[in-house]
Amino acid sequence: SNIFFRPIEKINAVIESYPKGIAGFKRYVELLDTEPDIVDAKDATEAKSLSGDIRFNNVTFGYEQGRDILKSINLSIRAGETIAFVGPSGAGKTTICSLLPRFYDVDKGSITVDGKDIRKLKLQSLRKNIGIVQQDVFLFSGTIRQNIAYGDLKATDEQIWEAARRASLLDMIKQLPDGMDTVIGERGVKLSGGQKQRMAIARMFLKNPPILILDEATSALDTETEAMIQKSLSELSQGRTTLVIAHRLATIKNADRIIVVDESGIAEQGSHQELIASGGIYSRLHHAQYQYS
Numbered sequence: 702s703n704i705f706f707r708p709i710e711k712i713n714a715v716i717e718s719y720p721k722g723i724a725g726f727k728r729y730v731e732l733l734d735t736e737p738d739i740v741d742a743k744d745a746t747e748a749k750s751l752s753g754d755i756r757f758n759n760v761t762f763g764y765e766q767g768r769d770i771l772k773s774i775n776l777s778i779r780a781g782e783t784i785a786f787v788g789p790s791g792a793g794k795t796t797i798c799s800l801l802p803r804f805y806d807v808d809k810g811s812i813t814v815d816g817k818d819i820r821k822l823k824l825q826s827l828r829k830n831i832g833i834v835q836q837d838v839f840l841f842s843g844t845i846r847q848n849i850a851y852g853d854l855k856a857t858d859e860q861i862w863e864a865a866r867r868a869s870l871l872d873m874i875k876q877l878p879d880g881m882d883t884v885i886g887e888r889g890v891k892l893s894g895g896q897k898q899r900m901a902i903a904r905m906f907l908k909n910p911p912i913l914i915l916d917e918a919t920s921a922l923d924t925e926t927e928a929m930i931q932k933s934l935s936e937l938s939q940g941r942t943t944l945v946i947a948h949r950l951a952t953i954k955n956a957d958r959i960i961v962v963d964e965s966g967i968a969e970q971g972s973h974q975e976l977i978a979s980g981g982i983y984s985r986l987h988h989a990q991y992q993y994s
């Protein structure tokens with residue numbers, strides 16, 4: 702089955718080996734509000750619990766002057782919808798997603814959440830409403846419990862266990878010498894890639910944000926781990942607006958809407974069935990996979 706979606710993996714390239722993009726903004730995630738360029742507007746208001754209706758209105762953005770990566774992007778995402786971004790490497794999928802938590806601000810146009818321009822929301826309160834799960838998970842040297850609780854420092858023990866359960870971590874925890882109190886990281890037990898991802902998912906269950914950005918792993922996981930992660934992620938995305946930088950065909954097929962991004966911007970969008978029927982880029986890609994696998 703891996704061969705089946707290998708071409709999609711290839712065109713999405715590997716963010717992991719890429720110093721910029723979402724991996725670059727990981728450092729910002731860790732620094733959060735110490736980000737120097739983005740400051741609260743004087744009249745910024747608190748984003749209470751958002752429902753997660755997202756609009757990109759004529760968004761133009763480039764990292765450098767004179768080189769626009771996104772040109773007049775228009776995109777409307779309903780609260781609770783799951784969107785899969787696909788397209789060639791460098792097209793701007795990660796860039797689109799990194800504008801939402803304001804790792805960068807748009808050059809032209811605006812992004813609104815629940816009708817409010819995100820530049821008019823207090824940065825910290827905006828980011829409280831957005832959860833990011835990526836393959837390069839930030840874990841610190843401490844216990845499993847402490848690492849999960851990082852998702853919500855006020856979480857009760859019961860909530861931490863519940864998050865671990867929903868992230869399919871209970872079997873792993875049972876097998877560890879000190880269970881939930883096992884120290885991980887440099888001085889403790891090393892977790893596998895799949896286990897780290899489930900830790901990140903557990904945190905998100907605790908954080909409970911209405912908006913989720915998912916940078917899907919391209920690294921190979923064994924089938925069983927893969928299935929567990931898929932299941933936990935699909936449960937996590939329930940009732941949240943979810944933006945996936947997608948690499949796996951299963952994720953793409955299950956999305957409410959697929960957005961194909963290329964150099965020209967949003968090239969096409971629709972469900973898997975619709976895009977296959979329309980005979981565009983997505984359908985050519987899909988047929989090529991059948992032909993060569």
Ligand code: ATP
Pocket residue numbers: 712713714715716719721722723725764765770788789790791792793794795796797
């Ligand atoms: P991939 O699937 O390879 O991650 P992508 O579609 O997510 O690709 P982006 O990572 O958004 O594409 O990159 C879009 C363009 O912006 C690329 O040309 C890339 O080189 C450039 N870019 C991305 N991050 C930065 C950055 N921090 N500084 C300068 N240029 C950047």
